[in-house]
Amino acid sequence: MTRKPARINPDRPEATAFAPATVANVAVGFDVLGFALEGVGDRVRVSVDEDATEAVSVESITGVVTDLPTDPGGNTAAVAVAKMIEALDLDVGLRIALDKGIPLGSGMGGSAASAVGAVVAANGLLVEPLSAEALLPFALEGEAAASGAPHADNAAPCLYGGMTAVVATDPLRIVGVPTPAGLACVVVRPELRIDTKEARAALRDDVPLELSVEQSMRLTGFLIGCHRGDVDLIGQSMKDLIAGPQRAVAITGFDAARDAALGAGALGFAIAGSGPSVFAWVRSIDDGSSVESAIRAAFQSLGLNSQAWVSRLGCAGAHLVGEQAER
Amino acid sequence: MTRKPARINPDRPEATAFAPATVANVAVGFDVLGFALEGVGDRVRVSVDEDATEAVSVESITGVVTDLPTDPGGNTAAVAVAKMIEALDLDVGLRIALDKGIPLGSGMGGSAASAVGAVVAANGLLVEPLSAEALLPFALEGEAAASGAPHADNAAPCLYGGMTAVVATDPLRIVGVPTPAGLACVVVRPELRIDTKEARAALRDDVPLELSVEQSMRLTGFLIGCHRGDVDLIGQSMKDLIAGPQRAVAITGFDAARDAALGAGALGFAIAGSGPSVFAWVRSIDDGSSVESAIRAAFQSLGLNSQAWVSRLGCAGAHLVGEQAER
Numbered sequence: 001m002t003r004k005p006a007r008i009n010p011d012r013p014e015a016t017a018f019a020p021a022t023v024a025n026v027a028v029g030f031d032v033l034g035f036a037l038e039g040v041g042d043r044v045r046v047s048v049d050e051d052a053t054e055a056v057s058v059e060s061i062t063g064v065v066t067d068l069p070t071d072p073g074g075n076t077a078a079v080a081v082a083k084m085i086e087a088l089d090l091d092v093g094l095r096i097a098l099d100k101g102i103p104l105g106s107g108m109g110g111s112a113a114s115a116v117g118a119v120v121a122a123n124g125l126l127v128e129p130l131s132a133e134a135l136l137p138f139a140l141e142g143e144a145a146a147s148g149a150p151h152a153d154n155a156a157p158c159l160y161g162g163m164t165a166v167v168a169t170d171p172l173r174i175v176g177v178p179t180p181a182g183l184a185c186v187v188v189r190p191e192l193r194i195d196t197k198e199a200r201a202a203l204r205d206d207v208p209l210e211l212s213v214e215q216s217m218r219l220t221g222f223l224i225g226c227h228r229g230d231v232d233l234i235g236q237s238m239k240d241l242i243a244g245p246q247r248a249v250a251i252t253g254f255d256a257a258r259d260a261a262l263g264a265g266a267l268g269f270a271i272a273g274s275g276p277s278v279f280a281w282v283r284s285i286d287d288g289s290s291v292e293s294a295i296r297a298a299f300q301s302l303g304l305n306s307q308a309w310v311s312r313l314g315c316a317g318a319h320l321v322g323e324q325a326e327r
Numbered sequence: 328m329t330r331k332p333a334r335i336n337p338d339r340p341e342a343t344a345f346a347p348a349t350v351a352n353v354a355v356g357f358d359v360l361g362f363a364l365e366g367v368g369d370r371v372r373v374s375v376d377e378d379a380t381e382a383v384s385v386e387s388i389t390g391v392v393t394d395l396p397t398d399p400g401g402n403t404a405a406v407a408v409a410k411m412i413e414a415l416d417l418d419v420g421l422r423i424a425l426d427k428g429i430p431l432g433s434g435m436g437g438s439a440a441s442a443v444g445a446v447v448a449a450n451g452l453l454v455e456p457l458s459a460e461a462l463l464p465f466a467l468e469g470e471a472a473a474s475g476a477p478h479a480d481n482a483a484p485c486l487y488g489g490m491t492a493v494v495a496t497d498p499l500r501i502v503g504v505p506t507p508a509g510l511a512c513v514v515v516r517p518e519l520r521i522d523t524k525e526a527r528a529a530l531r532d533d534v535p536l537e538l539s540v541e542q543s544m545r546l547t548g549f550l551i552g553c554h555r556g557d558v559d560l561i562g563q564s565m566k567d568l569i570a571g572p573q574r575a576v577a578i579t580g581f582d583a584a585r586d587a588a589l590g591a592g593a594l595g596f597a598i599a600g601s602g603p604s605v606f607a608w609v610r611s612i613d614d615g616s617s618v619e620s621a622i623r624a625a626f627q628s629l630g631l632n633s634q635a636w637v638s639r640l641g642c643a644g645a646h647l648v649g650e651q652a653e654r
Binding site for chain 1: 356357358359360493494495496500502504530531532535536539540541544545547551554560563564569
């Protein structure tokens with residue numbers, strides 16, 4: 001049996017997807033856990049290019065970041081779509097318009113969102129769209145173009161929504177992790193820039209056994225808390241003992257921001273991905289604004305401007321928007 | 328407010344407790360996870376000694392192990408009871424009769440069971456018995472007399488039953504972990520002896536970061552599988568990448584036994600505690616005997632005799648037996 005090549009729907013020459021920002025690591029799950037945010041993300045439009053000379057081109061990059069490569073081989077969205085075109089034997093050229101809502105180098109999963117948004121939009125053009133599971137590998141190949149090695153801890157929650165865990169890499173297996181109803185998240189990005197590759201390279205190659213055991217205890221408490229809806233257990237467990245302390249030194253004001261967040265009632269506080277953004281989980285969206293103010297004031301007192309977002313947990317993953325979303 | 332000293336019930340001069348054997352580490356939760364077995368354990372009788380010259384004495388040690396210290400300062404059960412007498416201001420002497428069902432140095436939580444059994448039995452003598460939570464610290468102090476440092480990963484499941492997780496050590500916090508209904512466990516003890524202190528000392532002080540991430544993925548998959556009742560996810564996740572490979576070299580036939588167990592349909596296979604016992608989880612108690620035979624045959628083919636136990640998961644923790652249990 002040979003697979004039929006996938007086909008573009010002739011009535012649907014373009015589709016646009018929204019792909020949310022995400023927070024990876026989540027204090028206790030380095031390279032494992034990640035969750036999606038609401039209201040902040042990238043929008044990616046993919047359209048059929050009748051006059052294409054190459055499989056994929058980047059027609060525009062707008063929004064909060066514009067200095068990304070437009071060369072298809074160096075652009076995460078374009079690489080992801082190119083892999084998809086190749087795997088599906090699509091006989092068309094596609095054009096990508098990227099509208100970035102996620103600041104560059106913020107630790108909020110910007111490259112994952114562009115790649116995921118692009119494949120979800122491209123998928124919207126197909127007569128028989130693929131499942132989210134089938135799209136993930138393409139997005140990861142796109143993300144690898146930016147961050148060196150594909151880590152699904154941003155791409156998976158971006159695609160599926162909610163909180164996800166990478167439970168195996170070979171083959172890749174992603175499972176969802178419940179979060180108690182009502183919980184919310186505050187993300188604050190101080191105006192510092194950290195390079196993901198450098199942040200990763202700064203980590204020690206070894207973890208002291210004792211710390212690894214302590215971190216396993218916290219990961220265990222965190223996951224049991226999430227499944228039981230035990231918010232206090234989640235709060236007690238949300239401490240990063242491994243990557244966090246090594247990375248926090250590069251974030252001016254990290255300790256002050258953490259103390260401010262916890263003092264204002266946050267459940268837990270840690271670095272978002274490899275930073276410099278930080279995040280706090282709060283008991284309810286109403287607690288978000290006081291925790292947000294406390295964190296921003298801590299950075300401001302050190303002369304650092306910041307940007308902040310308050311989001312529910314458990315929000316949607318990447319999805320088509322506009323006309324295509326209705327069909 | 329001063330605490331009233333605890334009082335011994337004058338109508339109850341002795342009590343006997345059964346304390347189950349336990350399997351710690353459980354492949355993915357080194358020093359964190361442990362679960363109780365059924366039908367194998369220690370029986371500890373504690374009785375009031377009217378003519379006592381010291382707070383605690385060991386009157387007899389019977390069963391499968393008899394060469395344990397009877398000196399109260401070196402006996403786990405006696406140390407645990409002495410700590411309890413001291414903390415509760417009990418003005419009596421207590422005598423301990425230990426009937427060991429757990430082989431020495433087997434990796435099945437023998438010292439934890441003696442200590443837990445002793446405090447549960449002593450608790451049975453009180454007018455107002457303490458909660459299990461209140462008993463745990465005494466048992467841990469007893470266990471420390473044997474193994475150097477108290478690790479609650481055997482004592483906690485021995486006391487509470489089922490599977491437990493140590494989610495924090497300072498202060499100590501234990502939570503239960505559900506296991507899917509029907510699952511069972513096979514424990515096989517090859518006739519080798521490994522010293523717990525030496526086994527612990529043999530572990531490298533550092534864990535490569537990459538391995539630590541892989542192990543976090545498996546721990547995450549294991550815990551999610553347990554909460555969801557996803558038996559396949561549990562099976563896929565039950566691999567020890569850290570302590571296991573370092574300790575398995577001391578267990579003749581480990582690889583052959585693992586291959587035999589998995590070949591006979593076991594979900595997962597690992598070292599029980601610090602060994603030399605090994606254990607497998609199986610889908611049902613009916614699968615237990617074929618997996619047991621496969622493991623024992625693998626050891627036998629290398630000239631090693633073995634003993635085996637098949638147990639449900641989710642079984643009871645330490646409890647009073649005989650007349651006292653009825654009251």
